[in-house]
Amino acid sequence: MKTDWIAVDWGTSNLRAWAMGQGGILAHAASDDGMGSLDRDGFEPALLRLITPWLTADRTEVIACGMVGSRQGWFEAPYRATPCTPLDSASLVTAPSRDTRIAVRLIPGLKQAKPADVMRGEETQIAGVLALNPGFDGVICLPGTHSKWVHVSAGEVVSFQTFMTGELFALLSTQSVLRHGMTGGDWDDAAFDTALSDTLSRPERIGAKLFGLRAEGLIAGLDAGAARARLSGLLIGVELAASKPFWLGQEVAIVGSEALAKSYARALVTQGASPRLVPATDATLAGLTAARAQVTA
Amino acid sequence: MKTDWIAVDWGTSNLRAWAMGQGGILAHAASDDGMGSLDRDGFEPALLRLITPWLTADRTEVIACGMVGSRQGWFEAPYRATPCTPLDSASLVTAPSRDTRIAVRLIPGLKQAKPADVMRGEETQIAGVLALNPGFDGVICLPGTHSKWVHVSAGEVVSFQTFMTGELFALLSTQSVLRHGMTGGDWDDAAFDTALSDTLSRPERIGAKLFGLRAEGLIAGLDAGAARARLSGLLIGVELAASKPFWLGQEVAIVGSEALAKSYARALVTQGASPRLVPATDATLAGLTAARAQVTA
Numbered sequence: 404m405k406t407d408w409i410a411v412d413w414g415t416s417n418l419r420a421w422a423m424g425q426g427g428i429l430a431h432a433a434s435d436d437g438m439g440s441l442d443r444d445g446f447e448p449a450l451l452r453l454i455t456p457w458l459t460a461d462r463t464e465v466i467a468c469g470m471v472g473s474r475q476g477w478f479e480a481p482y483r484a485t486p487c488t489p490l491d492s493a494s495l496v497t498a499p500s501r502d503t504r505i506a507v508r509l510i511p512g513l514k515q516a517k518p519a520d521v522m523r524g525e526e527t528q529i530a531g532v533l534a535l536n537p538g539f540d541g542v543i544c545l546p547g548t549h550s551k552w553v554h555v556s557a558g559e560v561v562s563f564q565t566f567m568t569g570e571l572f573a574l575l576s577t578q579s580v581l582r583h584g585m586t587g588g589d590w591d592d593a594a595f596d597t598a599l600s601d602t603l604s605r606p607e608r609i610g611a612k613l614f615g616l617r618a619e620g621l622i623a624g625l626d627a628g629a630a631r632a633r634l635s636g637l638l639i640g641v642e643l644a645a646s647k648p649f650w651l652g653q654e655v656a657i658v659g660s661e662a663l664a665k666s667y668a669r670a671l672v673t674q675g676a677s678p679r680l681v682p683a684t685d686a687t688l689a690g691l692t693a694a695r696a697q698v699t700a
Numbered sequence: 701m702k703t704d705w706i707a708v709d710w711g712t713s714n715l716r717a718w719a720m721g722q723g724g725i726l727a728h729a730a731s732d733d734g735m736g737s738l739d740r741d742g743f744e745p746a747l748l749r750l751i752t753p754w755l756t757a758d759r760t761e762v763i764a765c766g767m768v769g770s771r772q773g774w775f776e777a778p779y780r781a782t783p784c785t786p787l788d789s790a791s792l793v794t795a796p797s798r799d800t801r802i803a804v805r806l807i808p809g810l811k812q813a814k815p816a817d818v819m820r821g822e823e824t825q826i827a828g829v830l831a832l833n834p835g836f837d838g839v840i841c842l843p844g845t846h847s848k849w850v851h852v853s854a855g856e857v858v859s860f861q862t863f864m865t866g867e868l869f870a871l872l873s874t875q876s877v878l879r880h881g882m883t884g885g886d887w888d889d890a891a892f893d894t895a896l897s898d899t900l901s902r903p904e905r906i907g908a909k910l911f912g913l914r915a916e917g918l919i920a921g922l923d924a925g926a927a928r929a930r931l932s933g934l935l936i937g938v939e940l941a942a943s944k945p946f947w948l949g950q951e952v953a954i955v956g957s958e959a960l961a962k963s964y965a966r967a968l969v970t971q972g973a974s975p976r977l978v979p980a981t982d983a984t985l986a987g988l989t990a991a992r993a994q995v996t997a
Contacts, residue, residue: 482919518908519915549877549911565915566907567876574871579864580846607903607941610863611815614846618816618862622779644904 404429406457408464409505410691411450413471414524415439418449421688422457423695428688430457438470446477447500450507458504465507466694468527468687472496472509482514482521485560489513489530490690492697510694513560520565524687525551528658531690532681533558541654544678546663548573550642552649564649566642569663575613576634584620588628592669598636599643599670606644612637639670650676659683701726703754705761706802707988708747710768711821712736715746718985719754720992725985727754735767743774744797747804755801762804763991765824765984769793769806779811779818782857786810786827787987789994807991810857817862821984822848825955828986829978830855838951841975843964845870847939849946861946863939866960872910873931881917885925889966895933896940896967903941909934936967947973956980 406422406429413419416437422430436449450465457463472480480496490510498507512523525545532543533555545551548569554561576585602609616633619625643650655671655678657664664680671678703719703726710716713734719727733746747762754760769777777793787807795804809820822842829840830852842848845866851858873882899906913930916922940947952968952975954961961977968975 514915514919516919519912519920521915521918564908565911567910568907570876571907574875578871578875579867606906607938609903609906609942610865610868610935610939611861611942613864614862615816618811618818621818622811622813623816638907641904642907645906645908 406430406459406463408466408695409454409457410688410695411465411467411471412524412527412687412691413438413467413469413476415470418453420450420453421691422454423692438473438476443477446471446498447502447507450505451502454505460504462504462506464695464698465505466495466510466691466698467498467507468510468691468694469524471498472511473523476509477507478509480509480511482512482523485513485515485562487513488559489526489533490694490697492694492700495694495698508698510691513563515563518564520563522551522553522563522565525553525658526560527690527694528683528686529553529555529560529690530693531686531688532656532658534689534693535681535685536656539654539656541656542649543656543658544646544650544667545658546667547659552646554649564646566645568638568642572635572638575638576631580617581613581630581634584616584625584627584630585634586627588626588631591626591629591632594629595632595636595666595669596673598633599640599673600636602637602640603644603670603674606641609637609641635666636670639666643670643674650674655679656681658686703727703756703760705763705992706751706754707985707992708762708764708768709821709824709984709988710735710764710766710773712767715750717747717750719751720989735770735773740774743768743795744799744804747802748799751802757801759801759803761992761995762802763792763807763988763995764795764804765807765988765991766821768795769808770820773806774804775806777806777808779809779820782810782812782859784810785856786823786830787991787994789991789997792991792995805995807988810860812860815861817860819848819850819860819862822850822955823857824987824991825980825983826850826852826857826987827990828983828988829953829955831986831990832978832982833953836951836953838953839946840953840955841943841947841964842955843960844956849943851946861943863942865935865939869932869935872935873928877914878910878927878931881913881922881924881927882931883924885923885928888923888926888929891926892929892933892963892966893970895930896937896970897933899934899937900941900967900971903938906934906938932963933967936963940967940971947971952976953978955983 478498553563660682850860957979
């Protein structure tokens with residue numbers, strides 16, 4: 404079973420690679436050699452540690468997306484400006500490598516001038532959603548550390564907006580005074596729904612509602628599972644209030660299948676939307692495959 | 701110059717003490733033996749390290765406010781329930797001590813049942829504002845890690861609300877992805893004003909505006925001083941949007957004199973309010989003195 408090419412998703416914290424053949428995935432490997440833990444000379448060895456078993460004497464093409472193409476990555480793949488297609492074969496950047504068995508190409512991220520915004524990695528997932536859903540016209544939501552809402556029309560990224568929701572949840576639940584009441588207990592869907600509805604309709608309440616979690620823990624014995632669900636609901640509620648121009652009355656695809664994506668779907672359903680879920684890895688691989696097809700076309 | 705009594709402000713990070721005589725302050729001492737760094741047996745020695753020079757064979761009364769009275773403090777002084785006066789001599793709690801030269805009394809914090817909220821230390825500053833401004837009726841704003849807005853009428857705390865604004869600023873500027881663009885440069889008042897106005901009128905924008913600081917740093921060279929001022933303006937804007945029922949058309953006193961309090965004052969002035977500034981230490985000392993006067997009355 405010959406490896407035709409290698410697909411790589413290389414983010415800040417993780418590196419994932421797939422050996423791709425005629426029939427699809429032949430093998431998969433992953434490590435925690437994320438961009439954040441490597442210096443410039445560390446990328447090629449980190450990649451080779453994962454993919455050497457798949458290489459032959461011939462040169463194998465590697466196509467990679469994510470933070471690997473940032474200024475702090477292996478080599479900078481400059482942002483392309485929206486509006487534009489999520490991928491453009493002419494804009495792939497070759498990363499310098501010594502090993503003659505590989506040729507590594509990096510997919511550039513996208514930038515939007517006003518309001519200023521950037522993405523890196525999500526453009527590939529957007530291309531994947533379009534590949535998996537030909538003719539898709541609407542909005543793609545990519546929940547995560549930095550959630551993105553992307554308006555897609557006629558195969559182009561028209562505009563997008565990033566929210567720090569996931570990073571705020573992580574900071575508040577592990578680094579702030581709220582951390583004292585966040586461990587243990589069971590997730591509480593009703594608490595999520597109420598909190599979401601609170602900040603979706605009155606987003607300015609977020610600051611006070613946050614400290615309320617601490618106060619209720621101190622004087623009213625708030626359960627930790629309910630507190631976590633409420634924190635998530637409060638933060639996602641503010642995001643949905645601000646992203647309403649994106650999702651209201653639109654076809655919405657959510658990239659993800661884990662608990663977080665399901666929370667977004669649950670929230671949107673309460674607002675009358677009918678989002679479809681696209682598993683994140685499916686979107687990434689379909690996008691990398693689309694990039695590969697453009698190169699060989 | 702005999703020490704009549706000793707005033708103590710004991711927070712999470714710091715311990716401050718004043719030797720008080722007939723004419724006012726005789727001496728001042730401070731250390732970083734905050735509540736957060738002490739176990740239960742560490743409080744008395746930490747206090748004695750500071751105040752021993754002021755003690756005599758006679759027993760000296762110590763009156764303390766702040767986190768020293770929390771469950772994790774020297775001894776728990778249970779919250780009093782609002783509406784109530786900020787101080788009540790009958791509710792002072794005696795902290796157990798071995799040294800016969802001191803008698804330590806702790807001022808309890810306040811709690812509000814609905815919406816759930818708590819304060820510890822601020823009740824003393826509120827009493828101080830009332831002592832320094834007899835007959836004050838209106839709203840007291842206490843900016844800080846956990847900013848408080850307090851509605852005071854007829855000498856009582858009627859209601860209050862806490863915002864995590866200061867803690868969010870600290871987390872976002874030092875722990876989040878925004879930390880990359882926050883160091884250096886000069887504070888930019890115009891950037892503060894614009895950001896404040898943005899989220900005061902459209903608080904739901906906060907999530908997207910936050911990531912915008914990072915994106916503008918990456919693709920438009922946003923200056924770090926302007927980024928810091930904008931982050932502060934965005935967060936205070938959301939707080940002012942939510943606290944509008946407190947400050948709109950009210951007499952407002954801001955406890956504090958440092959840059960943060962001045963930022964709040966600047967923000968309120970843009971909204972047509974005319975806040976007065978009360979230096980924080982003046983408020984704390986006036987409050988502790990009022991507590992002492994109640995005890996000896």
